[in-house]
Amino acid sequence: xxxxxxxxxVLLSNAFRQAWMAVLAFRLRSFFVIxxxxxxxxALAVIVASMEGADxxxxxxxSNFGPDAVFVSGGSVISRAVGQRSKSITxxxxxxxxxxxxxxxxxxxxxxxxxxxVVYENHNFQVNRVMGSTxxxxxxxxxxxxxxxxxxxxxxxxxxxVCLVGEAVERELFGEGNAIGKTVLISRVPFTIIGKLSARxxxxxxxxxxxxxxxxxxxxxxxxxxxRQYLRMVRLKFLDAQxxxxxxxxxxxxxxxxxGLDENTPDDFTIITALDxxxxxxxxxxxxxxxxxxxxxxxxxxxxxxxxxxxxxxxSERCVEVGLxxxxxxxxxxxxAQFLCEAVLLTLGGSLAGVLWGALxxxxxxxTLFSIELSWTVFLYSVAAAVLIGVVFGLKPAHRAAxxxxxxxxxxxxxxx
Amino acid sequence: MNPAPVVRLRAxxxxxxxxxxxxxxxxxxxxxxxxxxxVAIQGTSGxxxxxxxxxxxLLDRPSSGSYELAGRNVAHLDDDAxxxxxxxxxxxxxxxxxxxxxxxxxxxxxxxxxYSNKIQKNARERAEFLLKNVGLGDRKDFLPARxxxxxxxxxALARALFNEPxxxxxxxxxxxxxxxxxxxILDLLTKFNRQGQTIILVTHDAHTASYAKRRILISDGLxxxxxxxxxx
Numbered sequence: 001x002x003x004x005x006x007x008x009x010v011l012l013s014n015a016f017r018q019a020w021m022a023v024l025a026f027r028l029r030s031f032f033v034i035x036x037x038x039x040x041x042x043a044l045a046v047i048v049a050s051m052e053g054a055d056x057x058x059x060x061x062x063s064n065f066g067p068d069a070v071f072v073s074g075g076s077v078i079s080r081a082v083g084q085r086s087k088s089i090t091x092x093x094x095x096x097x098x099x100x101x102x103x104x105x106x107x108x109x110x111x112x113x114x115x116x117x118v119v120y121e122n123h124n125f126q127v128n129r130v131m132g133s134t135x136x137x138x139x140x141x142x143x144x145x146x147x148x149x150x151x152x153x154x155x156x157x158x159x160x161x162v163c164l165v166g167e168a169v170e171r172e173l174f175g176e177g178n179a180i181g182k183t184v185l186i187s188r189v190p191f192t193i194i195g196k197l198s199a200r201x202x203x204x205x206x207x208x209x210x211x212x213x214x215x216x217x218x219x220x221x222x223x224x225x226x227x228r229q230y231l232r233m234v235r236l237k238f239l240d241a242q243x244x245x246x247x248x249x250x251x252x253x254x255x256x257x258x259x260g261l262d263e264n265t266p267d268d269f270t271i272i273t274a275l276d277x278x279x280x281x282x283x284x285x286x287x288x289x290x291x292x293x294x295x296x297x298x299x300x301x302x303x304x305x306x307x308x309x310x311x312x313x314x315x316s317e318r319c320v321e322v323g324l325x326x327x328x329x330x331x332x333x334x335x336x337a338q339f340l341c342e343a344v345l346l347t348l349g350g351s352l353a354g355v356l357w358g359a360l361x362x363x364x365x366x367x368t369l370f371s372i373e374l375s376w377t378v379f380l381y382s383v384a385a386a387v388l389i390g391v392v393f394g395l396k397p398a399h400r401a402a403x404x405x406x407x408x409x410x411x412x413x414x415x416x417x
Numbered sequence: 418m419n420p421a422p423v424v425r426l427r428a429x430x431x432x433x434x435x436x437x438x439x440x441x442x443x444x445x446x447x448x449x450x451x452x453x454x455x456v457a458i459q460g461t462s463g464x465x466x467x468x469x470x471x472x473x474x475l476l477d478r479p480s481s482g483s484y485e486l487a488g489r490n491v492a493h494l495d496d497d498a499x500x501x502x503x504x505x506x507x508x509x510x511x512x513x514x515x516x517x518x519x520x521x522x523x524x525x526x527x528x529x530x531x532y533s534n535k536i537q538k539n540a541r542e543r544a545e546f547l548l549k550n551v552g553l554g555d556r557k558d559f560l561p562a563r564x565x566x567x568x569x570x571x572x573a574l575a576r577a578l579f580n581e582p583x584x585x586x587x588x589x590x591x592x593x594x595x596x597x598x599x600x601x602i603l604d605l606l607t608k609f610n611r612q613g614q615t616i617i618l619v620t621h622d623a624h625t626a627s628y629a630k631r632r633i634l635i636s637d638g639l640x641x642x643x644x645x646x647x648x649x
Contacts, residue, residue, distance in 0.1 A: 326500070328529045329529065
């Protein structure tokens with residue numbers, strides 16, 4: 001025998017149909033709920049997107065830096081500013097590291113000078129830095145050449161006046177033309193361009209990596225009269241990228257021994273690995289997560305309370321509707337489901353609007369430290385959050401509606417019958 | 418005689434607590450209503466007729482006595498079971514029409530279908546047919562605000578019929594209408610009854626009650642008269 005109860009699927013789809021009608025009917029309420037929820041969701045979308053952006057930035061920086069690479073520079077980065085760091089890495093250190101460190105396959109000392117004028121005919125471009133490098137720059141830096149050849153052992157031995165240019169340098173001085181074989185003046189010294197590096201974009205610090213010129217290290221020391229005993233920094237690469245912390249410890253032990261430092265003296269050099277970069281970005285990411293997380297949480301709560309309030313008012317105004325539906329035989333679950341469906345429909349609308357807000361916001365934030373891109377993850381999080389807001393904050397008003405007594409609910413609007 | 422009554426009341430009472438005092442509104446009502454009957458429950462304001470209708474319509478529960486609706490004793494049914502029984506067996510018509518303001522006439526008519534399994538196919542067609550049946554075939558997409566009082570009540574009549582209820586309960590259905598419109602509505606009820614529909618009409622008005630074939634006069638919570646009229 002039919003006990004008369006509605007199948008729950010039927011109940012839900014009927015509730016959904018009625019909710020849809022109500023959403024369209026109460027336009028002003030719909031508008032405000034969607035607006036409030038969209039702001040909360042926008043905050044959420046931005047936080048998820050920037051977390052993903054941070055992860056991408058970590059991957060990019062680590063792969064640019066080289067997951068198997070270690071940087072050793074003179075002086076302590078922690079206690080001294082740039083330019084005031086003591087010069088402590090010598091050619092002897094470099095040679096010893098190359099010969100004694102286990103697993104090292106590249107030991108590349110380098111030097112650089114800061115902003116320099118590069119001139120070709122009547123074109124003039126100021127680059128961020130000129131780098132003095134040993135042979136095979138592209139391999140050392142995981143930075144492939146677009147065209148031309150790399151610095152060779154012979155260039156280094158001769159102190160040849162040759163250079164590699166970054167993408168921006170070629171563009172500024174030659175337009176789209178081929179720069180290979182042309183002669184440019186770098187701080188008034190003529191150099192022949194032998195290769196062009198592929199475009200790489202901005203570094204973590206914000207300046208363009210493509211505004212770079214690379215010359216042989218020996219040429220750098222001779223032509224620009226740099227220190228012949230000490231080196232600014234050394235880049236090392238190891239075969240075994242899994243144990244970079246161990247390699248860093250080995251370098252530290254060796255350099256402290258070579259520099260004759262006793263136990264109480266701090267390092268007079270700094271070692272940076274890809275792991276350090278990863279830790280640094282993760283730290284920033286953690287900070288952003290807390291800051292944006294609190295913001296998003298507050299925004300989501302506010303939008304939830306707006307929803308709850310508007311629905312409370314709505315239930316009061318629609319007393320008669322609820323009473324009537326109960327008189328027509330609507331079970332509690334049906335009334336609850338209708339109001340919850342209304343809430344979730346509106347919060348879903350809010351989540352769509354919120355993702356759009358988030359997209360606008362992230363457009364405004366491009367070219368900052370992390371690039372923010374909206375993704376499916378962002379979208380899914382937004383939808384999940386919207387449903388959650390709708391259910392959590394819509395539940396109380398929906399229960400209140402479902403609990404109304406049909407007789408008094410029908411009398412709720414000045415009915416004198 | 419019909420074998421099974423639609424409504425079977427025995428020694429039904431209903432009392433309310435009011436400011437510490439117990440007020441007995443219904444003091445022992447017993448009657449049967451059989452399929453096809455058109456019954457007017459007539460009484461003055463405060464006689465208990467509305468309370469009686471609410472109990473018959475499962476919107477209220479008796480304090481004592483027994484009530485069977487369509488053969489089922491309702492005493493031990495929980496709220497959801499009462500809702501389901503209400504959806505399947507009763508159709509309400511109210512004094513104030515009570516249409517959903519944001520739904521069209523047609524949508525209002527098939528509203529009861531949301532709560533019952535009885536009409537599952539061609540709900541829309543059935544709603545359109547019922548609207549035509551009350552003379553509003555050309556108004557099906559109108560919102561209630563654009564309909565006159567009489568038209569709204571006719572939508573409510575069509576709605577009451579939607580789930581093919583065993584019983585229509587009309588509570589002062591003409592209380593808000595002028596006399597010409599009132600007789601239209603009462604004529605429609607009469608027409609439904611001729612087609613076999615069981616109807617209970619609650620009213621204070623003797624003229625309205627005269628449309629029914631049987632009149633139960635309630636006074637001070639008791640049945641004063643229960644009489645059949647000469648059929649018209």
